[in-house]
Amino acid sequence: xxxxxxxxxxxxxxxxxxxxxLLLACSVVLFAAIQAGFSMDLIGSFWKLNIxxxxxxxxxxxxxxxxxxYTGQFSLGHAGFMAVGAYVSVILTTNFGAPLIAGMVLxxxxxxxxxxxxxxxxxxxxxxxxxxxxxxxxxxxxIVIMNIEYVGGAxxxxxxxxxxxxxxxxxxxxxxxxxxxxFVNSTHGRACIAVRENEIAxxxxxxxxxxxxxxxxxxxxxxxxxxGALFAHCFYIINPSSFTFMQSFNFLIMVVMGGLGxxxxxxxxxxxxxxxxxxLASWPEFRMIIYALALIFLMFxxxxxxxxxxxxxxYAPFNKLKFLNKEGGQK
Amino acid sequence: xxxxLKATRVNEMFGGLKAxxxxxxxxxxxxxxxxxxxxxxxxxxxxxxxxxVYQPTEGQIEFLGKSIVGLKPHQITQRGxxxxxxxxxxxxxxSVLDNVxxxxxxxxxxGLAEAVMRIGRYYSEEQRIENEAMKLLKIxxxxxxxxxxxxxxxxxxxxxxxxxxxxxASPKLLLLDEPAAGMNPQETQELMDMIHWIRDxxxxxxxxxxxxxxxxxxxxxxxxxxxxxxxxxxxxxxxxQHNPEVIRAYLGGEA
Numbered sequence: 021x022x023x024x025x026x027x028x029x030x031x032x033x034x035x036x037x038x039x040x041x042l043l044l045a046c047s048v049v050l051f052a053a054i055q056a057g058f059s060m061d062l063i064g065s066f067w068k069l070n071i072x073x074x075x076x077x078x079x080x081x082x083x084x085x086x087x088x089x090y091t092g093q094f095s096l097g098h099a100g101f102m103a104v105g106a107y108v109s110v111i112l113t114t115n116f117g118a119p120l121i122a123g124m125v126l127x128x129x130x131x132x133x134x135x136x137x138x139x140x141x142x143x144x145x146x147x148x149x150x151x152x153x154x155x156x157x158x159x160x161x162x163i164v165i166m167n168i169e170y171v172g173g174a175x176x177x178x179x180x181x182x183x184x185x186x187x188x189x190x191x192x193x194x195x196x197x198x199x200x201x202x203f204v205n206s207t208h209g210r211a212c213i214a215v216r217e218n219e220i221a222x223x224x225x226x227x228x229x230x231x232x233x234x235x236x237x238x239x240x241x242x243x244x245x246x247x248g249a250l251f252a253h254c255f256y257i258i259n260p261s262s263f264t265f266m267q268s269f270n271f272l273i274m275v276v277m278g279g280l281g282x283x284x285x286x287x288x289x290x291x292x293x294x295x296x297x298x299x300l301a302s303w304p305e306f307r308m309i310i311y312a313l314a315l316i317f318l319m320f321x322x323x324x325x326x327x328x329x330x331x332x333x334x335y336a337p338f339n340k341l342k343f344l345n346k347e348g349g350q351k
Numbered sequence: 352x353x354x355x356l357k358a359t360r361v362n363e364m365f366g367g368l369k370a371x372x373x374x375x376x377x378x379x380x381x382x383x384x385x386x387x388x389x390x391x392x393x394x395x396x397x398x399x400x401x402x403x404v405y406q407p408t409e410g411q412i413e414f415l416g417k418s419i420v421g422l423k424p425h426q427i428t429q430r431g432x433x434x435x436x437x438x439x440x441x442x443x444x445x446s447v448l449d450n451v452x453x454x455x456x457x458x459x460x461x462g463l464a465e466a467v468m469r470i471g472r473y474y475s476e477e478q479r480i481e482n483e484a485m486k487l488l489k490i491x492x493x494x495x496x497x498x499x500x501x502x503x504x505x506x507x508x509x510x511x512x513x514x515x516x517x518x519x520a521s522p523k524l525l526l527l528d529e530p531a532a533g534m535n536p537q538e539t540q541e542l543m544d545m546i547h548w549i550r551d552x553x554x555x556x557x558x559x560x561x562x563x564x565x566x567x568x569x570x571x572x573x574x575x576x577x578x579x580x581x582x583x584x585x586x587x588x589x590x591x592q593h594n595p596e597v598i599r600a601y602l603g604g605e606a
Binding site for chain 2: 032033036040199202203206207208209210211213214217218220221222223224225226227228229235329
């Protein structure tokens with residue numbers, strides 16, 4: 021068919037690959053710049069730690085966004101999955117001398133398993149009910165950990181080797197972001213988005229709603245576990261009070277502030293929230309006020325979040341990038 | 352010939368209310384059948400029964416000779432029944448193109464790992480879906496709006512997009528719930544031609560609910576009339592127009 025050949029290609033293979041390459045190149049440049057900043061002592065140890073925390077929080081907010089933003093399932097238990105990943109990994113590295121990667125893999129796997137197990141019954145609930153169930157879940161995980169003597173109970177787990185380095189978190193963050201980006205731009209991700217948009221219509225299009233809700237929840241939990249493993253090896257001690265409901269709420273703020281259903285938004289949200297709280301660390305009394313004001317202003321002027329449902333690439337300057345546009349722009 | 356869809360003595364109770372009772376219907380392959388009746392007669396309930404949104408309280412529904420009672424909506428769609436909705440249910444925040452691409456979901460032949468790592472069949476399958484989706488949009492004159500957000504389309508275009516999306520699931524039986532609702536006479540005329548055309552082009556069987564009598568009488572080969580959950584008449588458009596029961600149901604009069 022001649023007319024088919026002239027059809028505009030919206031997502032051609034070469035455009036997608038060029039775009040991926042561009043993203044990867046940008047990440048390498050960013051990595052090199054920050055790494056150079058460390059080695060030339062331009063970035064002090066305080067900001068070094070905060071840069072690492074930003075990367076971890078990006079992993080957390082991007083994975084929460086997959087559940088809350090893309091699939092539309094309001095989860096408030098993300099800190100619980102983070103705790104599972106953190107504790108499983110520290111047991112492996114501290115008590116069995118395993119390398120960090122083993123802790124990350126097993127921590128992520130355990131969190132994913134728990135996410136799947138708990139997702140199956142709770143994801144039948146909608147809206148507020150699901151929020152309450154996941155909130156309870158996060159608290160249950162925390163309280164269970166608090167009562168396990170083997171991991172130090174409420175006093176916390178001490179003597180953790182300091183294994184989390186900037187290259188580790190940065191690479192993990194990039195892998196996470198690529199994973200989620202590729203997922204949401206596939207038929208599986210589209211199925212999740214369809215579930216968010218309209219469950220009845222999604223089912224009528226042959227999408228197994230329960231399967232995709234549980235899938236998003238499991239993937240989100242897995243990355244939360246990996247984020248938890250990285251978080252645990254930043255300090256020499258972790259304790260259950262790092263994984264409270266407030267922590268889940270913090271991740272939620274990052275996602276909502278950045279924009280539900282936008283990965284660029286999750287990155288921006290995690291960056292703004294973490295950097296803001298670090299910058300205001302010396303004035304703790306103002307921290308919460310500014311935090312609250314920022315959210316109120318956001319609600320007034322951009323209720324959809326900084327990037328609500330839109331990626332940075334949808335904005336004009338990106339569409340002017342000639343080499344991407346030659347065969348149709350990237351979404 | 353074995354009927355494509357066959358409902359036998361189906362009852363549906365909502366508490367004490369009989370929404371559909373003793374409902375018998377059969378549709379042969381290739382037919383274009385209408386389901387009409389006054390408001391609240393149970394037409395949409397019947398659609399919801401055929402698509403698994405509701406389960407019948409009693410009775411049997413068979414599609415391609417196999418029972419579909421107890422199946423979930425997505426399983427029924429995968430067997431070959433697709434539908435549109437009376438109150439449009441598009442994926443409102445997504446682009447027109449994505450709306451159609453989603454409906455190809457269960458025909459996509461790549462797994463999760465291939466999608467995430469962008470290896471194997473990912474690119475070729477994405478390209479195939481996109482081409483197929485654009486082809487469908489072209490048929491429904493929506494290709495120029497492919498990147499528009501679905502909720503911003505004019506009403507008539509949203510209705511057409513719903514049909515395009517249902518066709519993307521490559522059904523054998525297409526259920527259209529008031530496809531002409533809210534359309535002006537000219538749009539209705541275009542829609543009639545289109546329904547006829549897609550039936551022939553895609554080798555479909557179509558069952559449609561409609562209030563617009565010119566549309567129903569114009570294109571349906573056979574019509575069922577539903578009142579208070581019961582089928583009161585069936586036949587060709589000419590037979591239905593002269594059926595006293597139907598005239599009574601629509602115009603009133605001493606029964």
